[in-house]
Each structure stands twice: as C-alpha cells, then as structure tokens.
Amino acid sequence: MSSRIVYTPHQSPRTRPLRKVLVLGAASAAVFAAIVGAVYIFRLPSLQIREVEFLGLQSSEERILRERVLAMIGGTYAFILPQSSYFLADRAAVASRLREEFPRLADVEITKEFPDKFVVTASERVFWGIFCSSAAASSTPQCFYIDASGFAYEEAPEVKGALILSIYSDGAGAAVGRPAVDAATMKLFHFLTEVALKASGTPIIGYELRSHVPSEIRAKVADGFTLIFERDSDFANTFRVLKRVLDEEIKEKRDRLDYIDLRLGNKVFYKLR
Numbered sequence: 001m002s003s004r005i006v007y008t009p010h011q012s013p014r015t016r017p018l019r020k021v022l023v024l025g026a027a028s029a030a031v032f033a034a035i036v037g038a039v040y041i042f043r044l045p046s047l048q049i050r051e052v053e054f055l056g057l058q059s060s061e062e063r064i065l066r067e068r069v070l071a072m073i074g075g076t077y078a079f080i081l082p083q084s085s086y087f088l089a090d091r092a093a094v095a096s097r098l099r100e101e102f103p104r105l106a107d108v109e110i111t112k113e114f115p116d117k118f119v120v121t122a123s124e125r126v127f128w129g130i131f132c133s134s135a136a137a138s139s140t141p142q143c144f145y146i147d148a149s150g151f152a153y154e155e156a157p158e159v160k161g162a163l164i165l166s167i168y169s170d171g172a173g174a175a176v177g178r179p180a181v182d183a184a185t186m187k188l189f190h191f192l193t194e195v196a197l198k199a200s201g202t203p204i205i206g207y208e209l210r211s212h213v214p215s216e217i218r219a220k221v222a223d224g225f226t227l228i229f230e231r232d233s234d235f236a237n238t239f240r241v242l243k244r245v246l247d248e249e250i251k252e253k254r255d256r257l258d259y260i261d262l263r264l265g266n267k268v269f270y271k272l273r
Contacts, residue, residue, distance in 0.1 A: 042085045049073055049084045051117040058124050060104055069118060072097055086115055098122070103153040103177040125153045129165035131180040132158055133173045142173050148190070150181030162205040162222045165193070169209040185209075185217075188231065192219055196227065199239040200246060216263065225257040238262050245270065 041047065052066045072094050073084040081088060091110040098108045098120075106125045110118055125147040132141035143159075144152035146167075152174045159166060167181065167189075174180035181189070189207060197203045200221060208218040208226075219227045229238065242260065245268050250257055253272060261269040 039080060042081050042088060047086045047115050048082060049086060049089050049112075049116055049118050053117065053119045055119065055121045056123050060102065060122070060124060065098070065102065065120070068101065069094060069098070069120065086112060089118070091118070094118075095120075100177070103151070106147070106151075125151065129167060130156050130159055131167045131169070131174055133169045133171060133180075141168070144174050144176060144180055146180050148186070150179050150183065150186040152176055152178060152180040165204070166206040167209065168206065169211070171209065171211040188217065191235070192217070192229065195235065195239055196221070196242075199243045200227070223254060223257075225254075226259040228259060228261045228263055230263040233262070234265070237265065241266060241268055 049070075052069050054062050054065060057065075070084075073089050075083050077083060077088065083089060089112070091112065095108040095110045099105055104124055105122050107123045109121045111121075113119055127145055128148040129146055130143050131146045131150075131152060132143040134141040141158055143156045145154045145156045146152050153176065155176060192207075193204050196219060200223075202221040202223040204219045204227075205222050206220040208220070210216060210218070215231050217229045217231060219229065221227065227242070229235075242262060245260065246254065250270065256272045258271040258273045
C-alpha cells in the first residue's frame with residue numbers, strides 16, 4: 001500500500017521562503033531609501049544654520065558671540081550628519097555653552113527660524129559692585145565685577161574711592177563664572193545699603209568680611225567711618241540706636257568718627273580719630 005501527498009500552490013514550501021525574501025528585500029530597500037533621503041535633506045546647504053540674530057544684548061560684542069555659535073555647530077554627527085542642520089542643531093546645548101563660556105550672559109534662549117536661522121535672546125548681568133578677595137594681608141587682592149546676586153562675571157581692577165561699591169574679604173578667592181558672595185549675605189547687603197542711608201544720612205560705599213569673625217559685617221560709609229553689624233541683629237532696633245547716637249551724642253564730631261560698633265543691641269561703642 002502506498003500514499004501520496006499533494007501540495008496545493010498555497011502550501012508549497014518553496015513559495016513561503018521566496019515571499020519572505022521579497023518582503024524583507026522590499027523593507028530593506030525602503031529603509032535604505034529613507035536613510036539616504038534623510039541624509040540628503042540633513043546635508044542640504046539651504047537647510048544649514050548660517051544666520052545668527054541676537055536680541056537683548058547691551059555691551060557684549062555680537063561678532064564674537066556669532067562666531068562662537070557657528071563654531072559650536074560646525075562639527076558632524078557620526079562623520080556624516082552636519083550639526084548645523086536646521087533639524088539637528090541643538091539649541092539647548094548651544095545656549096548652555098554660551099552661558100558657561102560667557103559669564104556676563106545671565107540667561108540665554110535660542111529659537112530657530114526656518115530654514116537657516118538661530119535667534120538668540122540673551123540678558124546680560126547688571127553691574128552691582130566689585131568683590132575683592134585676599135587670603136593674606138600682604139597679597140594683591142583678586143577682584144571681580146559682580147551682579148546683584150553676587151555672581152562674579154568678569155575680572156576687575158581694584159578700585160579705591162566712593163564711586164563704586166566694593167566688598168573686601170580675607171577668605172577664599174572667587175572665580176569668574178561662580179558666585180563670589182552667598183545669597184544670604186547678598187540679601188543682607190541689599191537691606192543694609194538701603195536702610196543704613198536713611199538712618200545715618202550717608203550711603204554705604206563698601207563692605208568688609210573677615211573670616212575669623214564670620215558673624216560680623218563691617219560697612220564703610222561715604223562720610224569716612226565704619227559701621228560694625230552682627231548678622232543676626234534686630235536691625236529695626238539697631239538702626240534706631242544708630243540714628244540716636246549720631247544725632248544726640250556724636251553730633252558735630254561726625255567728621256572725626258572712626259567707627260560705631262552696633263553688635264551689642266542698645267549698648268553702643270564708638271571711636272573718634
């Protein structure tokens with residue numbers, strides 16, 4: 001007795017592998033075509049970021065910033081895809097590097113305009129004073145321009161006189177691109193700068209921070225004398241006492257005043273030259 005198996009055309013074992021090969025070939029061709037097409041589009045000269053517009057700048061030099069932005073997107077991904085492509089250019093990375101390399105820039109936002117433009121909106125740090133630090137009394141202080149937050153954004157010369165507010169510290173040195181003064185101390189400086197003028201009748205022109213007495217702040221005023229404060233003082237009472245001492249005790253001897261020590265509440269010490 002013999003048996004026989006008959007295959008229909010749909011069941012042929014040869015047809016199925018052939019169909020899979022054709023499908024895979026078509027899919028591979030489609031993927032390859034898509035990749036080639038994408039690479040072609042990404043490399044189109046008309047779709048490369050070539051123009052950089054800046055908004056909001058006051059003192060920074062646009063030419064230098066523009067050259068730097070274009071240099072940041074001048075490379076390639078995987079040696080094939082240009083970083084300057086409108087579709088591939090990394091706005092966030094460029095903005096972050098600009099803030100890092102140019103500390104004067106407080107904030108940077110970048111948008112794209114089709115087909116080839118970056119629009120860079122930047123705000124610059126506003127000068128508030130000069131911070132100088134010298135770990136040793138005999139060493140030459142390192143000085144920096146700082147903004148109202150205490151951030152050091154550029155090296156500065158040491159300045160004498162009453163025209164520019166200055167902060168001197170004998171502690172660790174500062175550096176461009178980092179806060180030179182902590183936020184709590186800057187908040188106190190702003191408060192003292194505003195309120196001391198009302199109480200003393202003369203503006204503060206400088207502060208001194210001493211590492212061996214971190215709880216103390218010394219403020220020099222334009223009339224030539226120094227006010228010594230405790231950081232955690234009751235300042236409402238401190239300034240009432242200051243005004244009373246100046247008006248009722250020192251009076252016409254103001255031009256001979258060396259300092260007023262306000263660290264002990266209602267008990268005040270002062271020294272004349």
